[in-house]
Amino acid sequence: MDTPAAAADYQQDLLAEYVLARSAHGVTDATVRGDLAAVEEFLTWAGCWAWEVTSRHGDRFLAEAQRGKAVKTRQVKAARIAGFYRFLEIRYQGEIHALTRHVVASPIDAVNRPTNGGEFAVRLPPSVGELVGFFARWRDGLDEARKWRTAARNYAMARLIGEVGLRAAELCGLCLDDLHFDHGTLGKIHVRLGKGARGSGPRERLVPMLGDARPLLVWWVGEVRGGFGDDFDRPRAPLFPSERGGPADDDAFRQALAAAAAQHLRGSVRILSPHVLRHACASRLYGEGLGLAAVQQLLGHRWLTTTMRYVHVSAETLEAEYAAAAARAGARFTGR
Secondary structure: OOOHHHHHHHHHHHHHHHHHHHHHOOOOHHHHHHHHHHHHHHHHHHOOOHHHOOHHHHHHHHHHHOOOOOHHHHHHHHHHHHHHHHHHHHHOHHHHHHHHOOOOOOOOOOOOOOOOOOOOOOOOOOOHHHHHHHHHHHHHOHHHOOOHHHHHHHHHHHHHHHHHOOOHHHHHOOEHHHEEOOOOOOOEEEEOOOOOOOOOOOOOEEEEOOOOHHHHHHHHHHHHHHHHOOOOOOOOOEOOEOOOOOEOOHHHHHHHHHHHHHHHOOOOOOOOOHHHHHHHHHHHHHHOOOOHHHHHHHHOOOOHHHHHHHOOOOHHHHHHHHHHHHHHHHHHHHOO
């Protein structure tokens, strides 16, 4: 490059081409913005052109600039930077070398890449009995809540996660006309805003009203929901509205669930989040005999391996499985 201005223009062109390629891949705009922000933060911190970066820049960026950040934040930024350099290596390595005499290489490699401890961390949920007691105490205390309707809404949302394993964002995206009480023997919930995989966009699914989900929803719609307004006939009226109108906020719900757990949850697990409730739902249903494939469909997972990380098998179940396996092995040897 003849001048700094020419180098800056070329680097900007590379970033623009990366954005175009990510968009062509079907990645959402929000994800593309996050990718670009991480790459620009890294390049600004490194203080050199993208083709001059080395693994030492990656080491220092992760060790110094990202010190004190959450493990997941460091993992995501490292992955986004590595993605940009993978793009350069595949599309522009020859051109970059011809123009700059540098061989572009990713500053994120197998040595400095942050270990992936968060994704596979065990999220031990409360036991079935502990959750039953938690929800009973929570409901008994609703009458004492300062804002009864909002407290009842948060309770209903949490109970629904515990029964059918919906995500918090999925709950907040539900509308009244997503409930189909006459669909099948139990009724179905049409989840329109299911989490997509790798930026594929919302993945819809039908979730049966298992367990106490149906009577819970009948109570909510018939006795509580009307207190938020008379918009039942409005298209896409939210199932769980906020006091100011529109759907409930998932962050506010998370805070309310954490506060309820601090007040009403007893046992070894005292911190509760929507995600931990999903784990509890999956573990309970699997323990009750629902197969992994059915749990996978219920939770909206693309891969069965993801579902397997949600299922926490009790020691009693392991012992029963071991005894049954030993009995089958003994029967084979004895010919019975």
